[in-house]
Every structure is written in structure tokens, then in C-alpha cells.
Amino acid sequence: MPDGTTVSQGRTWAAPTDESECLGEAVGLVYRSGDRTLIDGIDLQIPRAGRTVVMGANGAGKSLLLRLLHGLLLPSAGHVRWGGRPLDDALRQQQAMVFQRPVLLRRSVAANIRFVLKLRGRADQARVDATLDEVGLAAHAHQPARLLSGGEQQRLALARALATDPQVLFLDEPTASLDPASTAAIETIVNRAHARGTKIMFVTHDLGQARRLADDVIFLHYGQLAEQSPAQRFFDDPVSQAARDYLDGRLVIRKSSK
């Protein structure tokens, strides 16, 4: 297979040729709830550089995969490693996540930023101001965070995540209900963080956005890794049938649910 894309047992993923290129990995990752297997044996290597976009139909397990990678959920089997180490509090402090539904503290906009800065022991007003400035929320600093518009809330959640200078930033559909301008604003901020060296893991359903952002794509299908390919290859000539169907806009409904 070209482009470092490999296929085995009907599944496909990019195998980094060099160990040092891999920042995180999942090995035999399984997550079960009751008798449902929601994440079904995912082996995954996350390249150190670039923006990895996670795609897949509703319920494919994208949010679950992010939670498992970030250590918010413990896998039923298999493990997650970052830099060769299992995830602990110290490692998680170098990561940040923007949730599908932002959870903001019932405080002012500035206080939301101050809260995380204080946690990391560097809560000076200048830094709070700079952080809000970067996402264009300086004018809203003293407003209650939960009265912001949806797009502003997402920007605040993103600002809060970036305030800790994370090594890895997970974003779970951060622009799902935003207008084009807000979407562009979020993408700009994400790209800026990427330029500063932050590893980006981005879930989206928006094909245009995926094309704009992705350096490589992870495609999930019913809790399995259908494909991991470099972006160009994924969009031009996806290897898996599932991704092909998804890109063509064909809805795939499996008869018996897992």
C-alpha cells in the first residue's frame, strides 16, 4: 500500500514507520457497556505532528474514543499510552478537551479562565486578558459565561482548554451548531495552536472542515477503526468501503446492532 497506509483483516491504518513519530497509541482498545461493545478492538497510532481528524457516522464511537484517549473513561480491555506511558493525572494535565457540549462554570467569562490558570498556578490578570483577547471575548470578560451565545461559549471552552498550553488538544465537534463566521474563528484558533506545536485531535461531520483541517483522518465505523489515512488519500481514494459510503453520502444502517 502506498502512503504508509496498510490494510489488514479488512481494517486499515497508517503505520508510522518510525517509533518516534508516534505520540499516542491505543492497543486492542475495547469499551463495553452492558452487553454492547461500543469500542470494538481499536489499534491506533497517533502521529506526533499535525491535525488528526476523527470522522464516522453518528454513534460510531468518536466521542467515546476521545474520552478513552483522554483517560476520562477506562477501557474494558486494551490500553492507551502517550509517549509510551499509561495515562495518569500528570499526563492528562498536558492535554485538554473541548466537549461536544461545553461545560462552563457558573461564573463570569474571565473567572472561567482564571479557574484553570489557578489550577496550573499561573493566574495573573494579564494572562487572563491575553487568553480572552485571543478568542475575541475580551469585551465579554465580566458577563456570566452561561449567558454567552453558543458560538461564544464554544470559543470560551476552547480558550479555557488552550489556557493550559496543552500538548494535545481534543475537540469534539466544536463547531457543530455554529455559523460560518464562528466556525472560521474556531478553526483559526485551532490552527494557531497547531502552529505553536499542539497536537490536534478534531471530531467533525463537516466534510469541508475536515478537508481544511485534516493532516490525517481516522474513520470509525460501528466502534471499529475502518481506516486511518493521510488526508489527501482519504478524500481522494478511501480504502474502506465504510468511508467510501460516508463520503458519498450513503447512509449505512446495519441490521443487527452491536
Added chain:
Amino acid sequence: MQDFSASFGLAFQLVLAADPDLLEIIALSLKVSLSAVAIACLIGLPVGTAIAMGRFRGRTATIILLNALMGLPPVVVGLLIYLLLSNAGPLGWMRLLYTPGAMIIAQAVLITPIVAALSREVVEQLHCEYAEQFRSLSVPRSSAAAALLWDARYSLLTVALAGFGRAVAEVGAVIIVGGNIDHLTRVMTTAIALETSKGDLALALALGIVLITLALSVNAAVMALRLTATRYAYA
């Protein structure tokens, strides 16, 4: 026996004239019940928060017990505190029986479960909302607890006010451990009970008016807090 409307007239006069006896009784009532609320919050908030955030065996049973304790009958609490504080009791050496101290203890025992149970509910709700975000940020437990208490402050204030309302209106416990001694342990509720039985309806009614006004003010305060909280989206 005075006639009803005359008593009412006299009662209003007492209130409006700020009768010193009346004021003394009101002051003691407030002192006792506010102290009891302070103690109940000091114990009940941490307990409620710990249960809200905790995952331990017997948690559900603890919550059921706590909720049941909200309905403690005041006279039973009074009796138990009486036994503890009486000369022959284990805490008899403190010589607290028939003092405001004993009344504070009794009311604190009565409303600590209320503060604990209600704050558990309030904090747990917020905890469910924040938990994953806090885990993502690796927020230490102590900081998480502090943040929850702070962000729930409006709801927790209404919890404290509910405790105060219960304490100040309660008569069974304070009359047993306080003894309703004039100028020493006489509070509004015990005075009303006594004056009514003596037939001095004016003073009883005057105190009743004050109590009801107090209850109304507490409820108005709760309402105002709710509105403020909603306006600022803190609720």
C-alpha cells in the same frame, strides 16, 4: 379572657411600639436560631458535599438515612439533648441545660440533617454537570469541592434559609432543653405557647405576627435569591 379583636389591636400596638420585652424575646430567638444555622452549615455543608462527590459503599443507604433525619420530631431531639445535658447525663458537666447554649445545640441537631441532605442534592446535581470537565482538567478533589460550593452558593443559601425557617418556628426542642425561663431562655415560640395558656393573647399574637412576618421575609429572600441567580445564569 380578652376579646379577640381587642387582643389583635393590642398585639399590633406592642409590635409598633417596639415593646422591650417583645424585642428581647425576638433577639434571643434570632440569636439562637442563627447560631444553630451557622453550626448546621459548618457540619452539614461538608457532609453533604462529601456524600455528593463520594463513591463509597452504603452511599444510597446514607442518603436515605439523611433524608429520613430531615423529619426528626423536635420533641424527640429535645428529649435526647435533655438526657445528654442533664446533670446525670454524659455532658452534664457542661452545665448547659436551661441556657441558650442548650437551645442552640438542640436546634443545630434538628437542622443539620436538613442542611446536609438538601446541600447533598444541590451539590450532586452540579457535580454531575462538572465532573467530566473537572476530570479532564485534573482538578484536585479539594479544589473541586470548593468550586462546587462556590458555584452553588445561591442554592446553598436557600438551603440555609430553609434550615433557619425550621429552627426559628420550632418549639418542642427548645422548650424541653431551654425551659422557657423569662429573660433567659424565652424565645418566640415558647413565649407564644406560654402566653396562650396563660390567656395573654396580646403578647402571643404580637409574637405570632412577628414570626409570620419573619417567615414571609425568609421566603421573599429565597425568591429574590432565585431570581438573582437565574438572571445571572448561575442557577
